[in-house]
Amino acid sequence: MVQEFEDVVFSMQPHQISDVFQTEFGFHIAKVYNRIPESIADFAQVKDKIIDQLIDERKNREVEQFLDSIREHADIQETRDNNKPA
Numbered sequence: 001m002v003q004e005f006e007d008v009v010f011s012m013q014p015h016q017i018s019d020v021f022q023t024e025f026g027f028h029i030a031k032v033y034n035r036i037p038e039s040i041a042d043f044a045q046v047k048d049k050i051i052d053q054l055i056d057e058r059k060n061r062e063v064e065q066f067l068d069s070i071r072e073h074a075d076i077q078e079t080r081d082n083n084k085p086a
Helices: 003-009 043-073
Strands: 021-023 026-028
Touching: 003 021
Parallel strands: none
Antiparallel strands: 021 026
């Protein structure tokens, strides 16, 4: 979470709606519905989420490596469309 967003959201109370604020991603309005106190989750409760996240990260890494290898060996040439004016 970007700092500007975090500053606004974590200073709000439940059911409060923020004014418009800006981050590097654009303009935002936030609403806090509820606050849940910080706690340490039991491993059994988060195990599946952790496994899914690790699998997703590995897939993304593999796809990026595959695309990098294709780009490295690709012969990309720019062509001119004869139907469009220069």
